[in-house]
Amino acid sequence: MKNDILNQSASQKSTEPPLSVRDLWVEYQIERGMVKAVRGVAFDLRKGESLSLIGESGCGKTTLGLALIRLLVKAATIRQGQIIYRRDGRTIDVLALKERDMRYFRWRECAMVFQSALNAFNPVLRIWDQIYDTVRAHGGMSKDQARESALRLLSYVQLDPARVIDAYPHELSGGMRQRVLLAMSLLLDPQILILDEPTTALDILTQRTILDLMGRLKAEIGFSMIFISHDLSIAAELADRVATMYAGSIVELGPVNDIFYRPAHPYTLGLIRAVPTVTGEFEDLVSIPGSPPDLIDLPSGCTFHPRCPYATDHCREEEPVLALYEEDHAVACFHSDQVRREADVMWKRHDDHQAGETG
Amino acid sequence: MTEYLIETRNLTRTFGSRREKVTAVDNVSLGIREGEVVCLVGESGCGKTTTGKMIAGLLQPTGGQVLYRGRDVWAQDKAGFKDYRLGVQIIHQDPYASLNPSHTVCQILSAPLLHHGLATDHQQARERAAELLGIVDLTPVEDLLTKYPHQLSGGQRQRVSVARAITVNPSFIVADEAVSMVDVSIRVGLLNMLSRLKEELGVTFLFITHDLAVAKFFAWEGRIAVMYVGSLVEVASTPQLVNDPLHPYSKALLAAVPEADPLLTRHKERVQLRSQDIPSLLDLPSGCRFHPRCPFFEEGLCDVEWPALIPVGDGRYIACHKAAQG
Amino acid sequence: MTEATVRDTRTTLNRIGGLFLAFGAFLKNMSRNKIGFVGFLMFIGFVLLTTVGPKLVPEANRADLTAIYQPPSREHPMGTDSQGKDIWAQIVHGGLDILEMALLTGVISTFIGITLGSLSALIGGRLDSFLTTLADVWLTIPRFPLLAVLATLIQLKSMLTLALILSVLSWAGLYRAIRAQVFSLKERDYVEAAIGLDMGMRHIIFSEVMPNMMSYIAISFTFAMTAAIYAQVGLVFLGLVPLTRNWGVMINLAWTQGAIFFRDSVYFIMMPVTAIALFQLSIVWMSRSLEEVFNPRLRSG
Numbered sequence: 001m002k003n004d005i006l007n008q009s010a011s012q013k014s015t016e017p018p019l020s021v022r023d024l025w026v027e028y029q030i031e032r033g034m035v036k037a038v039r040g041v042a043f044d045l046r047k048g049e050s051l052s053l054i055g056e057s058g059c060g061k062t063t064l065g066l067a068l069i070r071l072l073v074k075a076a077t078i079r080q081g082q083i084i085y086r087r088d089g090r091t092i093d094v095l096a097l098k099e100r101d102m103r104y105f106r107w108r109e110c111a112m113v114f115q116s117a118l119n120a121f122n123p124v125l126r127i128w129d130q131i132y133d134t135v136r137a138h139g140g141m142s143k144d145q146a147r148e149s150a151l152r153l154l155s156y157v158q159l160d161p162a163r164v165i166d167a168y169p170h171e172l173s174g175g176m177r178q179r180v181l182l183a184m185s186l187l188l189d190p191q192i193l194i195l196d197e198p199t200t201a202l203d204i205l206t207q208r209t210i211l212d213l214m215g216r217l218k219a220e221i222g223f224s225m226i227f228i229s230h231d232l233s234i235a236a237e238l239a240d241r242v243a244t245m246y247a248g249s250i251v252e253l254g255p256v257n258d259i260f261y262r263p264a265h266p267y268t269l270g271l272i273r274a275v276p277t278v279t280g281e282f283e284d285l286v287s288i289p290g291s292p293p294d295l296i297d298l299p300s301g302c303t304f305h306p307r308c309p310y311a312t313d314h315c316r317e318e319e320p321v322l323a324l325y326e327e328d329h330a331v332a333c334f335h336s337d338q339v340r341r342e343a344d345v346m347w348k349r350h351d352d353h354q355a356g357e358t359g
Numbered sequence: 360m361t362e363y364l365i366e367t368r369n370l371t372r373t374f375g376s377r378r379e380k381v382t383a384v385d386n387v388s389l390g391i392r393e394g395e396v397v398c399l400v401g402e403s404g405c406g407k408t409t410t411g412k413m414i415a416g417l418l419q420p421t422g423g424q425v426l427y428r429g430r431d432v433w434a435q436d437k438a439g440f441k442d443y444r445l446g447v448q449i450i451h452q453d454p455y456a457s458l459n460p461s462h463t464v465c466q467i468l469s470a471p472l473l474h475h476g477l478a479t480d481h482q483q484a485r486e487r488a489a490e491l492l493g494i495v496d497l498t499p500v501e502d503l504l505t506k507y508p509h510q511l512s513g514g515q516r517q518r519v520s521v522a523r524a525i526t527v528n529p530s531f532i533v534a535d536e537a538v539s540m541v542d543v544s545i546r547v548g549l550l551n552m553l554s555r556l557k558e559e560l561g562v563t564f565l566f567i568t569h570d571l572a573v574a575k576f577f578a579w580e581g582r583i584a585v586m587y588v589g590s591l592v593e594v595a596s597t598p599q600l601v602n603d604p605l606h607p608y609s610k611a612l613l614a615a616v617p618e619a620d621p622l623l624t625r626h627k628e629r630v631q632l633r634s635q636d637i638p639s640l641l642d643l644p645s646g647c648r649f650h651p652r653c654p655f656f657e658e659g660l661c662d663v664e665w666p667a668l669i670p671v672g673d674g675r676y677i678a679c680h681k682a683a684q685g
Numbered sequence: 686m687t688e689a690t691v692r693d694t695r696t697t698l699n700r701i702g703g704l705f706l707a708f709g710a711f712l713k714n715m716s717r718n719k720i721g722f723v724g725f726l727m728f729i730g731f732v733l734l735t736t737v738g739p740k741l742v743p744e745a746n747r748a749d750l751t752a753i754y755q756p757p758s759r760e761h762p763m764g765t766d767s768q769g770k771d772i773w774a775q776i777v778h779g780g781l782d783i784l785e786m787a788l789l790t791g792v793i794s795t796f797i798g799i800t801l802g803s804l805s806a807l808i809g810g811r812l813d814s815f816l817t818t819l820a821d822v823w824l825t826i827p828r829f830p831l832l833a834v835l836a837t838l839i840q841l842k843s844m845l846t847l848a849l850i851l852s853v854l855s856w857a858g859l860y861r862a863i864r865a866q867v868f869s870l871k872e873r874d875y876v877e878a879a880i881g882l883d884m885g886m887r888h889i890i891f892s893e894v895m896p897n898m899m900s901y902i903a904i905s906f907t908f909a910m911t912a913a914i915y916a917q918v919g920l921v922f923l924g925l926v927p928l929t930r931n932w933g934v935m936i937n938l939a940w941t942q943g944a945i946f947f948r949d950s951v952y953f954i955m956m957p958v959t960a961i962a963l964f965q966l967s968i969v970w971m972s973r974s975l976e977e978v979f980n981p982r983l984r985s986g
Contacts, residue, residue: 056542057513158635173637203402204569208615209635230543233572233617236624256621274544275619276576278601279627285576287548291512417877444883451874459875461896461981470892471882509982520878527882 016086018191018224019045019068019110024081026060026067033296037063037076039248042322045192050218050225052235052256054271055245058292061228064245065196068226069106070094085109087191107138110192111185121169121177128165131184140188153183157213175206179213186221195227199234211237232275236260244268247293247303250322254329263343264325264336266308273346284346302333310335362429363390364563365414365447365531371422372409381640383409385589386423388668391563393530396581398566398574398597400612404640406589408535411567415449415533416440427531445475448524452536454516458508464488464519465504471526491522494560496552514545518552525556531563532556538573550577571616575601582674585609588638588648591668594676605675605682607653630654647680655681717977724970731964735780745774754949764952766935767942772956775935780960782931783914786844787968790913794852794859795906801856802863803890807871816860823857832916836925847920851913859905866901870894900979907972911965918961932957 026038037060045051055061066072068083083094087109097105106112114120122130128150135146154161157179169177178198185193198214199207215238218225229235235242235256242259244252244267252265263269270288290307293299301318305311314334322332333339372384384406391397399407412418414425416432424431427443435443451457458467468488469481478484489500495518497503508516517537524532534553538546554577556562564581568574574583575597583601584594585608593606604610611630618624632652638644644651650661660680668678677683716722749769757764763772805813835850870876871894879893895902921933922940939945939954977983 056544175635175637203637204571204612204615205402205632206635206637207617208629211617212629231617232543232619233624236619236621237617260619260621271544272619274547276547276572277618277620277623278572278575278613278616279618279623285547287546287551288544289548291514291545292542415881417881441883444881447881449878449881451878453874457874457878459893459897462892470888471884474882474884474888507981507984523878523882 017044017046018086020082020084020086021068022082022084024064024067024083025079026063026072026076026081027079028073028076030075030296035295036298037248037295038067040321041081041248041250043243043250043253045224045226046241048218048222048224049240050227050238052239052242053226053228053245053250054230054232054235054242056230056292058295059245060248060295061245062196065112065194065226065228068094068194069110069112070097070102071106071112085192103138104140107134107185107190108140108188109190110194111188111190112194112196113181113185113198114196120181123169126166126168127172127180131165131187134184135187138188146187149187150183153186154180156217157183158209159183173206174202175209178202178206178210182210182213182217186217186223191223193223193225195225197229197231198227200229200231214238232271233277244271247298248295249303249332251304251332252330253322254331258326258329261343261347262329262340264329264331264339265333266310266335266339267304269339269343269346270307272343284349310338362392363426364393364395364428365565366390366426366429367410367414367423368426369423370410370413370420370425372406372413372418373421379641382589382643383640384413384420387586387589387591388423389584389591389594391531391565393563394557394561396557396564396566396578398568398578398581398583399586400568400571400574400583401586402569402612404588404637405586407567407569407586410586411449411533411535411565414565415447416444417449445527446529447531447533448527448529450517450520450524450532450534450537453540454513454520455508455540457520458516458523460508462507463504464492464506464508464511467519467523468492468526471523475527477526477528487526488522491525492519494525494556495519495522496548497522513541514549517541517549521553521556525560525562528560529562531565533565533567535567536569537566539568539570546573547576553577571601571612572618585612588640588643590648590678591676592649592678594668596674599673599675605671605677606679607655607682608649611652611654647678657681711978714978714980714983715974717983718974720970721972721974721977724967724972725974727963727967728971731780731967732784734777735784738777739781742774742777744778745770745772754944754947754953756949757952763956766953767938767944767950772935772952775930776932776956776960779931779935779957780964782844783917783933783961783964786848786917787910787913789844789848790851791906791910793848794855794909794913795902797852797856798859798863798905798909799902802860803867803894805860806864806867807886807890807894813864817864820857820860824861828854829916829919832920833923833925836920847917848913851916852909855909855912855916859909862905863898863902866898867894870897896981900976903975903979904972907968907975911968914961914965932960 022042024038024041027034027036041064053061053064063072063076067078078095081095085092085094092105094105131150132143132146135141141149150165151161154164159176159179164172164176164180172180199210202210211234227234227238239256241254242256243250244259244265246267252259252263252268259268260272263272273284273286274288276285288307293303293306299306300316302308302315302320305315308315320332320334322330325331325336367387367389370384370387371382374381374383387410399410401407409418413420416425419433426432427446430439432440432443465485465488468491469478469484472478472484472487478487485504488504492500492503497515497518511519538549541549550573553564557564566574566577578597581597582594583597585592585606587608593600593604593609600609601613604613611632614628614630618627631654633654633656634652636651638648638651644662646662646664647653647666650656653661657680664680666678666680666683668676669683671677671683715725747770752765752769753767755761755765761771761773763776766772766775801816805816832850832854839846876889876893879889918933918936921931922937924937935957936954939950944950944953
């Protein structure tokens, strides 16, 4: 069943997806027990698309991001799974790469901008030094080439290149540093960009410039992007497809409009109902009761069942797998029809209200 | 004029030495009536948290006054000040720092009850603590009373914080980004609980946040005050502000916020700012602080004259030369 | 049996049960860190040795000039000294002084450090400026030479006097450390909440700040102890303090009698040195566990 969704989507596109993940399991041992952070995750990242991984704290999304470029902590192990990377006809099994080849892979094929990126700079080095350090560590460019590329990319992200390249990190604002990181990540021309909470620490206005920038960069340079966030509105802004994660698994995966307007998983529906909008109007804002599960001691069957209004005995016994629900839209739930009906009602009510407001 | 429960008059707070002075809060005048909900919104560094702490009496103003029930709080006698202290409580942002890790929930709640004689012995304090946990929707009560903070989730800790704040029956609560560090899916539950406190206990709220959607949701029946680099730039009722912002900064904020609705957010009209640079508190722009970024900037006016916060009818206030012109 | 008696008995039993549980929890937490637990056991061993030991092992009073510098044997497990007296017995009897001194100095200097440190951090202002400057100056004074000089000027007859002097001389380090800790703790949100709830200075110091510093205080205490032992042994070694026979005195005697120059006499000097070293080590190792013991995150309600 699982392979169905992915093979189908692969055949839809004429080009092979740059990244394919199959049956990925990541866990790590702590004093209390074994944390199952990523459980059987499978998806394709299509060429030129932006895929958003949405989930709350403790759902495993950051671990998944780190696993893709194998930057997990020592205590974490990739128990099983496949990560296949493709570019220009070459195919690379990422999990089989040696450390030296991994270093090449990171940044040149697949760059990652981390969550605490604003603190990722060494305060005693100038921006240029840090850029050059990165280039040297991952290879592929001469010093002059690097400098030229750096200046070009810095102006591309709307920074004053001359001023920024010789500045110290503390002389730049949070938004500027984030833009420098974006420029740096594109320096070695990667095919894939992974961003973890790219705008979380930023102000509203700064966030807007970064979001606009990310959209522009993707459209003009054409890389594929995975961005990880807990913020639904960022997915609504930038994503082509959205994957919602819960307790280490992807519970729903589909085009952004499907996920928001026609969700089929209770958790996705719950998230949408729990997030207020500013300029829209939402009457029925509702929290999801309970809290995310302990990744060491997961509930039986479907991990969401303790918080799910549609849960039945079946849900308590068997964990649903991610399977195709409609075209290009996969869900891991036994009661998707019910969820869909509920979502339709909700959005209709919303649209009526909206019409009533303006009409 | 209706009497305000909390009023600030030209409230100012500067930090630093004489040579390098930073004005975090600059002449903020705001009045909040009993039973109202006012949201103080703005981006980081705008001074909203500092204002909140001064209103809660945890920071002394360097200029201006804070009035509680009409009396200047820092010019009162001990009894009056104590009355104010207990009447105004704060809820902090970080659920991981707001509770003492060495105390159980029962101890955290009993301490103020016993200290102020609201409970005569430990048994009574425990009973009252259980009641308070019920008010903030924390169950199972018996189980939770014996827990230490590290055994609770972020949302639960925030609820304990709220329960602690209401032990002394305050009239006014300053909620400083109280839901910002809590998971999205439980934010609404917390906000609904706080709204219920307003309805059932008659508590007045000053809700500080940088999240406009949360501000709109919580203060829909109330008002929003927008701050920029230490001053108030617009004060209006929430529906007014959200549907018809007058100040260019408010317009920019509302247009910039991404929405959890793809069609809505991708077709939203954006406001283009003239500059991306955020002003530094050490080197503030002349005249109106927003002028370097303002799309309605008028040379000779906006960079010269400081716009005062003036009423423009309908209960709205605005600090902008151009908007005031109409 | 009346109902009241039954209730009282049950309460007492509950309390005893509670104590056992607390003791059990204490041991469990101590054992989290293996080295710390070893240190703890060693420390307990030393305490027993120096307190209970003297009751079991007779004092070595008789001089036996026929048995000078004997190597370890069944009769004399650690050999004999320059006067033929049993070294083992001297070790057993000679530790109590050191232990008492260490504990006394530890308590006094930690007390001074906590009081001055907290007040300084919480009250601030001129008191704080004055104390920090004083501490800065104090720290530049070479302590041991000063101690040596004082020893010749003041009659160091009692333990308490020595403890007081040692504490007064070493207050500055602890003061600064505690002050820094309190400074960071007082900025915490829960302290601010306590201020908002008008809980008062006493509550804030003892209920809010202090419990979160316990591990810090305990560790500072252990280091105060080790410092005191060094100081005391040093003084005694130099012959400046005429106290009763203890390990330091043993080293002094051994030194002055040239025990280091003969192979047979090496036990005389090495035994007390080893005893002191092991004692210090046990304290230092034990401090590793103390952090776990006072960590509130290990408690569960």
